[in-house]
Amino acid sequence: MSAVAVIPAFNEEASLGGVLAEIAEIDGLVPVVVDDGSSDGTAGVARNAGVACVRLPFNLGVGGAVRTGLRWALDHDAGTVVIVDADGQHDPADVAALLAAIDAGADLAIGSRFAADAGDYAVGGTRRRAMRILNRLVRSTTGFAATDATSGFRAMSRPVVEYLAREYPVEYLADTVEVIVLVRRAGHEVIEVPVSMRERAGGVPSARRFRLVFNFLRLLVGIAGGVLVGRRDGGRS
Amino acid sequence: MSAVAQITLSVVALGITFWVVRLVGLRRLRSKYALLWLVITVPLVPLAVFPAIVDEAGEFLGVNYPPALLFSLSSLLLLGIVIHYSWELSRLESRTRRLGEEIALLNARLDDAERADDGEDES
Numbered sequence A: 001m002s003a004v005a006v007i008p009a010f011n012e013e014a015s016l017g018g019v020l021a022e023i024a025e026i027d028g029l030v031p032v033v034v035d036d037g038s039s040d041g042t043a044g045v046a047r048n049a050g051v052a053c054v055r056l057p058f059n060l061g062v063g064g065a066v067r068t069g070l071r072w073a074l075d076h077d078a079g080t081v082v083i084v085d086a087d088g089q090h091d092p093a094d095v096a097a098l099l100a101a102i103d104a105g106a107d108l109a110i111g112s113r114f115a116a117d118a119g120d121y122a123v124g125g126t127r128r129r130a131m132r133i134l135n136r137l138v139r140s141t142t143g144f145a146a147t148d149a150t151s152g153f154r155a156m157s158r159p160v161v162e163y164l165a166r167e168y169p170v171e172y173l174a175d176t177v178e179v180i181v182l183v184r185r186a187g188h189e190v191i192e193v194p195v196s197m198r199e200r201a202g203g204v205p206s207a208r209r210f211r212l213v214f215n216f217l218r219l220l221v222g223i224a225g226g227v228l229v230g231r232r233d234g235g236r237s
Numbered sequence B: 001m002s003a004v005a006q007i008t009l010s011v012v013a014l015g016i017t018f019w020v021v022r023l024v025g026l027r028r029l030r031s032k033y034a035l036l037w038l039v040i041t042v043p044l045v046p047l048a049v050f051p052a053i054v055d056e057a058g059e060f061l062g063v064n065y066p067p068a069l070l071f072s073l074s075s076l077l078l079l080g081i082v083i084h085y086s087w088e089l090s091r092l093e094s095r096t097r098r099l100g101e102e103i104a105l106l107n108a109r110l111d112d113a114e115r116a117d118d119g120e121d122e123s
Ligand SMILES: Nc1nc2c(ncn2[C@@H]2O[C@H](COP(=O)(O)OP(=O)(O)O)[C@@H](O)[C@H]2O)c(=O)[nH]1
Pocket: A007, A008, A009, A010, A011, A012, A036, A059, A060, A061, A062, A063, A065, A084, A085, A086, A087, A089, A152, A205, A206
């Protein structure tokens, strides 16, 4: 069983090539690009690099793309999975530390840019405050002291991959924050690993933060629902 | 409004709120739709407990029959939700069509690949 790197990509032709080149340096890591209905040459970049590319027929959002990648990983007998963004923000040099945390027994290892010993990473005022609130939300519902609950740079063990391939909440924010809550409630061990994140290597960042309030309320309803039914095994989908 | 009416309305509003949140927890309802309904049921509780809010809002806006304000507001909200649904439905329709096309094209490519394979076997 190998480690699979799931790389969700939506119109990332500018940065994907560089990310794939860095990932290729890592021994025993099988990359798969999930092309989330891109309208640019994202799939072509993956093909030219000789990397497996799962093309979605239309845009499903980051969560939908990651979920598809997890299912691909299961189909290809992955032992562990690491999720790496295609925009170059996640430094493949940190992948080894995330995978090592899984090998050492953790089930979900979250790359945190704000943990003690992490590299410095600047975020604007509103975003920073929103992130603090989300960290606190995770702490109060699970007791896990998250410092970077919205980080998408994560590695997971096979049991968590199996669980999330069924239960992954695909909505924005839920795909990062609620996942922590679900995985903890299902009795898995979650830890943070300090990482240094970079500026995106090209392309444009999403304008999703404008919908932050809507997304936040939606997240609260989702988490409240889970708490209300006292979900342990995640219910059914 | 009588005390009985106030209590009934509050209980119903709270009941629907819990039911909707529970459905989300059971994964029978996506949280975005739940939010849509909660926007309606959650404000109902303070309105039932303090019906004077409606009268005051009506007076403030110069409506001479304040309950009409409530009715028009709720029809507007429901209209908004229904329009949102037709938008979602249109999106779903175009996506199912795309999926059908995708499968048909995949089948064609599979046929081509199988035919190419057969050709190789014979030579
Ligand atoms: N914005 C966006 N990113 C997507 C989507 N589907 C997949 N992705 C990928 O998800 C990763 C994270 O996206 P990004 O916009 O950088 O999110 P952020 O870093 O959390 O602000 C990138 O590799 C994107 O290419 C999508 O629908 N929208």
